[in-house]
Amino acid sequence: MSMLSADPSFKLLAICSCVLVLESLVLAGITPAKRAKHKGFINPEDNRVSFGEARMVDGAEHPEVARVQRAHRNLLESLPLFFGLGLVYVLSGAPVLGAQVCFIGFTVMRVLHAIVYLNAVQPWRTIFYALGTFCLFGMIALILRAVLAG
Amino acid sequence: MSMLSADPSFKLLAICSCVLVLESLVLAGITPAKRAKHKGFINPEDNRVSFGEARMVDGAEHPEVARVQRAHRNLLESLPLFFGLGLVYVLSGAPVLGAQVCFIGFTVMRVLHAIVYLNAVQPWRTIFYALGTFCLFGMIALILRAVLAG
Amino acid sequence: MSMLSADPSFKLLAICSCVLVLESLVLAGITPAKRAKHKGFINPEDNRVSFGEARMVDGAEHPEVARVQRAHRNLLESLPLFFGLGLVYVLSGAPVLGAQVCFIGFTVMRVLHAIVYLNAVQPWRTIFYALGTFCLFGMIALILRAVLAG
8 A cells, every 4th residue: 555655646735734734833833932921711720830920811812812712713613624535536546736836825825824814814814715615616516526436 | 557547435535525526616705705795804904905994803703604514513523534534435445335335425414414514404414423423433333344354 | 344443553543542532532522511610601502402591602611611622622632533443544554552552542541641631730631642743753654664565
């Protein structure tokens, strides 16, 4: 089975998956960092490991923390869709060109989306989101063509 | 590797995955549509692209928006589980009949679940959720049988 | 293709995936159980199926319910990352030893993480989270080595 590592679509999917997982881990790491900076914690037990004047978050998080969380959550809403389709695309024998456009397109759009989300830049956030979603639609179309015609 | 597109379990998984991704994208698209309708935005920068009397959402979303989000979030909580098990099921050589029951069952139940969630119909929401979860349990049982006996 | 069920990395991934999906379903099941115990519901239609003195949750959930939800959400944030990398790892032909360390390591850490999260034990929660994340980094490194060198 290890011959798959020579398949160009699989190779691309592997690299894009690693980039997207790293992006998600970075966004996940920023949340507690921002929380610590603003001295707010949502779990009472977290207070014990910090020093001094930390306070409990009751209800709402600091706006800066909430923004990172929204960017992270938005990524987590589309990542499983990409992962759910990615290997199916590769294993269905759909065209390599489509993989290059959709895999790279989705990955680049999601990285740009997170950057503009954190910096509150509109209408780019919506544009990058839409382009990433188009890549998912493209994968769906090419998968269905491959399995229904095959 | 492209011979997988002739495998009946794989074919079914590909189609079900596409349907579920489409469902998730539809629910994701309804959220901003409802937000725009109720003139509420959660990101300050979104206000600039709308006209006139839009207001910032501080804390709680409009109940209709919150309902779509809950339906979407509920889908996103089970979709990765299905995607995580789906290809493992196909590649483990578990029976095709089980794939037909569990893949189609899960997909149909999750589509129905979203419909009744948006329309606030109980006890059907709980019933469809439970039946979808049973399909996941079925996949787990058949995967374990295939890899532990194989 | 069913020969994959004899591949030791695949076998391990299948078992770990089943354990993680079960863990997620257990956490998903605890939420409504705790909500029922504290007689709070977030969907108005749920009230009809309960008896007597149930009340609507307006805004905040009971702290105990909110804690289960945070533990569940935390799991759901890392599960898709593991599923997205897991099969890519196996199909890339990356070493079996790495699969044994990372797959088992991630699964054990995530189960322990949920247990200490529900019991509010720090600093173990952060330690188990970090160790689980290290396993993902390990998978990324070994996948990239396999596909870039292969």
